[in-house]
Amino acid sequence: MRVIAQVRAHKFTGRQAIFASLAGAALTAVCANIAFYLPGNPVPVTGQVFAVILCGMVLGGRLGALSQIEYIAAGLMGAPIFTGFRAGSLVLAGPTVGYLVGFVAAAYMVGRLMEVRETPTFHYACLAGILGVAAIHMLGVAWISIWGGGTFQGFAAWVVGAVPFIGVDVAKVVLAAGLCARRP
Helix, strand or coil, X not given: CHHHHHHHHCCCCHHHHHHHHHHHHHHHHHHHCCEECCCCCCCCEECHHHHHHHHHHHHCHHHHHHHHHHHHHHHHCCCCCEHHHECCHHHHHCCCHHHHHHHHHHHHHHHHHHHCCCCCEHHHXXXXXXXXXXXXXXXXXXXXXXXXXXXXXXXXXXXXXXXHHHHHHHHHHHHHHHXXXXXX
């Protein structure tokens, strides 16, 4: 806990910022492959949301978002770091593109919300994380409704792309907030 608080309070130099954002990208890559699929759902349950929210909370808005951009760029360039150890631009044709974009938005949003509080409480960190998860789900569901054509439209897109993940994503937020925030 003390290490994370020290990281949050530190103003990164150029090299440190690069290392910190690459560490965030690596954490996201590892968490991408802690995954399983629900029956009939093209979107896996992964540990990525935990990594994204934690990166935002620890690194702040800009570096948190940069860590997710680096994660996506490395995967698109061929590093087998997407869920299922996939890589390359073919991932852009799949159902998870909206979530990947949502990772960048969520890390930035959560990071900025954490930056405005000198010592964010656990409850504040949970709220910031839940708002980040909402961004991930909104962008993910929007893409699923496009990707799925007529199969996943409107409410069906929400049922497939968000509803099954809400409980586990809230648990990931609570875990990240527990690591990053002071107790009330």
